[in-house]
Amino acid sequence: MEKDWLEIRSQFPVFKNYVYLDQAHKAPLPLFVTRAIQQFLENQQMTGGDKSCWNYEVNKTREKIARLIKAEPEEICFTKNTSEGLNIAANGIQFNPGDNIIINDNEHPNNIYC
Numbered sequence: 001m002e003k004d005w006l007e008i009r010s011q012f013p014v015f016k017n018y019v020y021l022d023q024a025h026k027a028p029l030p031l032f033v034t035r036a037i038q039q040f041l042e043n044q045q046m047t048g049g050d051k052s053c054w055n056y057e058v059n060k061t062r063e064k065i066a067r068l069i070k071a072e073p074e075e076i077c078f079t080k081n082t083s084e085g086l087n088i089a090a091n092g093i094q095f096n097p098g099d100n101i102i103i104n105d106n107e108h109p110n111n112i113y114c
Contacts, residue, residue, distance in 0.1 A: 083110035 009015050011030035029037075040057065047053060058078070066073040079085040087110075095101075103111070 083108065086111050 008030075011032060012028050013031070014028045043053065044050070059073070062073045062076045062078075065071075065076050077085070077088075079088065
């Protein structure tokens with residue numbers, strides 16, 4: 001088990017110099033994600049930004065996430081960040097005068113509904 005954690009930690013170079021406490025608005029990417037993004041961008045540069053390649057990767061990722069959380073691929077939506085996703089969900093709920101929304105006292109300001 002300890003070896004697994006060491007392998008995971010090795011994917012985050014920030015841990016070499018800092019104790020990192022995650023923040024809602026900023027988090028380091030693991031090296032394998034950085035490499036995958038770099039490879040994808042290099043491929044896009046070589047092919048001129050092939051849209052079919054982009055759509056293929058998005059759909060493949062959607063299918064993997066759906067399997068991981070036991071959902072259907074069409075139930076998976078990508079947003080630019082958690083705040084955007086929460087706002088989309090909140091705007092889809094019919095709130096009525098007098099309804100109460102309970103949040104913790106440390107909630108990110110973008111996720112507070114007035």
